[in-house]
Amino acid sequence: MQSNCIYLDNNATTKVDPEVVELILPYLTEYYGNPSSMHTFGGQLAKVVKTAREQLAALLGADESEIVYTSCGTEGDNAAIRAALLAQPDKRHIITTQVEHPAVLNVCKQLETQGYSVTYLSVNRQGQLDLNELEASLTGNTALVTTMYANNETGVVFPIEQIGLRAKEYGALFHVDAVQAVGKIPLNMKNSTVDMLTLSGHKIHAPKGIGALYVRRGVRFRPFLIGGHQERGRRAGTENVPGIVALGKAAELEMLHLEEATKRERRLRDRLEQTLLAKIPDCEVNGDTTQRLPNTTNIGFKYIEGEAILLLLNKYGICASSGSACTSGSLEPSHVLRAMGLPYTTLHGSIRFSLCRYTTEAEIDQVIAVMPEIVERLRALSPFKNDEAGWLQAQEQTLAHR
Ligand SMILES: Cc1ncc(COP(=O)(O)O)c(C=O)c1O
Secondary structure (H helix, E strand, O other), X not given: OOOOOEEOEOOOOOOOOHHHHHHHHHHHHOOOOOOOOOOHHHHOHHHHHHHHHHHHHHHHOOOHHHEEEEOOHHHHHHHHHHHHHHHOOOOOEEEEEOOOOHHHHHHHHHHHOOOOEEEEEOEOOOOOEOHHHHHHHOOOOEEEEEEEOEOOOOOEEOOHHHHHHHHHHOOOEEEEEOOOOEOOEOOOHXXXXXXXXXXXXXXXXXXXXXXXXXXXXXXXXXXXXXXXXHHHHOOOOOOOHHHHHXXXXXXXXXXXXXXXXXXXXXXXXXXXXXXXXXXOOOEEEOOOXXXXXXXXXXXXXXXXXXXXXXXXXXXXXXXXXXXXXXXXOEEEOOHHHHHOOOOHHHHOOEEEEXXXXXXXXXXXXXXXXXXXXXXXXXXXXXXXXXXXXXXHHHHHHHHHOO
């Protein structure tokens, strides 16, 4: 198994912080009790869970009673959407966007088969929403507006409070998928229009298997997982104590590092981006570069395939990600980049680099050193190097045969 690499795929998942690992080990070995037990061995863990809940609430500017633990971001998104609909059974309309994560998009698609109507708001070439389209879509029948805070592929940040204000005017609940934003953008739920907010531990240096949903006090909530009384009846299932402790500590560390890490990641990201744009012809940044996460860049390299770039990067021990979701052997171009209306020439050759607080100057130097050669090599092999029309035709034929 490979453990050493230049890891620039932090929007996919992150390394668990060593301080977090150290802190949770006793909860896997010695203190394995159930926090709901009557005996001291288990019951003492309720206090540990409370402390972790306070740590997470502090990162969100929320009250600890507003935190509901989940197993991941996907569960948080599912739970929030279902809860909003169950709480308002008379309303049958949902508004979301075309660029959401499948954890939201696929739930909405399923709800369409169950009698709900869904508006999928479009984005422009920069990946931004048109708030007029949102306003025109809202009606008294809209139960929920659910949008992401920041896009996982491009890092584009949506104007959350402006969206929330419009949702409130029509009495709709507002859920935000903040899986990519938490720890990268300062949050304060106290003065916010957000009713529910999803986050995921493994994106902020906690382990996989733990997430949380913020539910504003007073918002009517129906549980997604039904069973025991855990999480004040809002999410059944024995608490994942090591995960909860990890998420609390990870949240505390994110708060501690937020300002400095954000500055550093932005500087490294910008250096990577600007140098690649200067050294490599025919490439461009995908998405709004002014409203964007500090750690993410998505660059389209014309006339070549992103997957080929990734394979060559992998040979140098560099981990990044492409805009295409490779599912069941077929390479579909990213739904996010397609919604932005990118041309086929760029759509297929897009690569996402996502940094974190552990990313070093030397790692960025290494990527800068190898990328121009990789792109040149692939372009030399590409039959469409200087033939945009031929490339477009070939892509269209490929798509037509799917
Ligand atoms: C924006 C967004 N929402 C939801 C999820 C799902 O989170 P999880 O992997 O914790 O289920 C992800 C994961 O990549 C994401 O980027």
